[in-house]
Amino acid sequence: MYLAKIYVTHKPSILDPQGEAVKNALHRLNYTSIESISQGKFFEVNINADSKEAAIKVVESICKDLLVNQNMETYSYEVEEG
Amino acid sequence: MKFAVISFPGSNCDWDMYYAINDALGQEADMVRSDETNLDQYDGVLIPGGFSYGDYLRSGAIARFAPAMQAVKKMAEAGKPVLGVCNGFQILVEAGLLPGSLQNNTSMEFISDWAPLKVVNNQTMFTNGYAKDETITIPIAHGEGNYYCDDETLKQLQANHQIVFTYEDNPNGSRNNIAGVTNQAGNVLGMMPHPERAVESILGGTDGLTLFKSILNQVRS
Numbered sequence: 331m332y333l334a335k336i337y338v339t340h341k342p343s344i345l346d347p348q349g350e351a352v353k354n355a356l357h358r359l360n361y362t363s364i365e366s367i368s369q370g371k372f373f374e375v376n377i378n379a380d381s382k383e384a385a386i387k388v389v390e391s392i393c394k395d396l397l398v399n400q401n402m403e404t405y406s407y408e409v410e411e412g
Numbered sequence: 413m414k415f416a417v418i419s420f421p422g423s424n425c426d427w428d429m430y431y432a433i434n435d436a437l438g439q440e441a442d443m444v445r446s447d448e449t450n451l452d453q454y455d456g457v458l459i460p461g462g463f464s465y466g467d468y469l470r471s472g473a474i475a476r477f478a479p480a481m482q483a484v485k486k487m488a489e490a491g492k493p494v495l496g497v498c499n500g501f502q503i504l505v506e507a508g509l510l511p512g513s514l515q516n517n518t519s520m521e522f523i524s525d526w527a528p529l530k531v532v533n534n535q536t537m538f539t540n541g542y543a544k545d546e547t548i549t550i551p552i553a554h555g556e557g558n559y560y561c562d563d564e565t566l567k568q569l570q571a572n573h574q575i576v577f578t579y580e581d582n583p584n585g586s587r588n589n590i591a592g593v594t595n596q597a598g599n600v601l602g603m604m605p606h607p608e609r610a611v612e613s614i615l616g617g618t619d620g621l622t623l624f625k626s627i628l629n630q631v632r633s
Contacts, residue, residue, distance in 0.1 A: 344560065345585065347520045396477075399470055399506070401513040402560055 332377045332385035333412030336397060336405060339370035344402045373397060376412065385409050413631055415441040416454040418484070420475050425461035425498065429608045433458070436611035437624045446478035456627060457487050461498030461553070461606060471514060471556050472502035481507055493537055493627050494600040498554055501592075501602035510595055510602045511569065512561035518585030522555040526616070527605055528580040529591050533573045536594055537630035538601045541622040547580060548619035550605035557604040559586035559593075572596055577603055 340346040348369040356364045375392070379385040389407050398405045415433050419426040426443060433441035441458070444451070451457060464475035475481070481503070488494045488509055496504040504510045517523060528549050531542040542548065561569065566588060569575050577592035584604070592603030607620030 344515065345518060345558075347516045347518055351520050396469070396473065399473065399513050401505075401562070402515055 331412050332379055332382060332409055334373075334375040334377055334385060334389045334407055334409045336373040336375060336389060336393065336407040337370055338373070338393075338398050338403050338405045339368050341402055341404050370403075371397075377409075382409055382411070413439045413455045413628060414453065415439065416444040416451050416457045417441050418446055418448075418457060418459050418478075418480050419443050420446040420462070420464035420478060420503075422464045422466055423460050423462035423499070425606065425608065428606070429458045429460045429497070432608035432611045432620070432624060436621055437628070439624075439628065444480065446475070446480045449479045449483055451480070451483040451487055454487070454492075455631065456493040456495070457484055458608075459484070459494070459496035459500030459503055460608075461500060464499055464503060467499075467556075470502075470506070471499060472504075472506035475499075475503045476507035485509065488595070488600050491597065491599050493630075495538065495623075495627075496600075496602040497606055497608065498557075498604055501604055502556065504600065504602045509600050510593060511565045511574075512559055512587075512590075512593065514556050514604070515558045515560050516556050517554070517558050517583070522553075523557070523583050524553040525551070525583065527552045527583060527591070529577045529605060530580055531576070532578050533576045533594075535573070536576055536598050536601070536626075538594075538623050538626050539576055540629050541626040548622070549610070549617055550607055550620055551609045551616075552583065552605045554584070554604055557584040557586065559584075559590040559604070561587060561590075569593060574598075576601060577605070 578589040610620030
């Protein structure tokens with residue numbers, strides 16, 4: 331069994347209004363050192379696979395098929411034996 | 413003409429669309445569940461607004477896998493009219509039937525209002541009843557109506573006259589004020605504003621009815 335942690339975020343070129351709203355709220359709370367915030371999505375996926383390579387293949391596939399809209403989002407992931 | 417209105421779990425503008433066709437337009441529309449696989453008996457298909465599958469993951473991302481969407485793709489390929497409004501627009505872009513994507517309004521607020529639109533292209537099966545550059549007023553109600561596409565896609569949209577409606581006063585941050593686009597063939601239209609909510613004067617306006625009449629004009633001519 332493998333555990334994949336998948337992070338989906340806006341592409342840098344895409345406006346992230348949620349991140350901006352949170353940043354503005356923190357500035358109002360006087361956290362003036364906050365330069366920028368990006369808000370994204372986090373998925374934990376348990377995958378029954380024979381090898382790490384096979385698990386990674388599944389992760390790539392589900393990202394492209396459903397989890398990520400590649401027009402405006404990008405993704406990264408970690409896969410560990412779980 | 414006989415239309416199918418596809419009702420997904422979470423659709424909430426499906427009956428508005430149904431009544432717009434059956435009562436205001438005087439044509440026939442059936443309410444069709446999203447697990448229906450055969451739409452062969454219909455001349456056109458309407459994908460209504462709402463919150464299909466709770467908008468989980470992303471608006472429209474899960475609905476595109478509903479069985480009915482395979483039949484919708486088949487109709488699109490056959491050149492039949494396919495109209496997606498609001499969440500219907502989001503579903504059509506997620507399904508790859510229209511370019512681009514819809515993201516959060518720049519204001520981060522849900523907007524419910526009447527929006528003046530410019531009819532940029534009146535040479536489509538959805539807009540032949542309008543005058544070119546006519547300003548019409550149609551209700552909007554969305555939180556994720558901010559249309560985005562990359563530079564190359566925008567150039568293609570402009571070159572092929574696929575931008576059909578633009579906002580006069582961009583309420584949500586959409587690229588180039590885009591409110592509605594067609595596919596390259598011109599038979600699939602996606603738009604965030606709700607024409608089905610502007611089909612009787614008692615609703616506040618009838619500018620939306622012209623869109624549905626345009627589809628009829630096209631078929632009859």
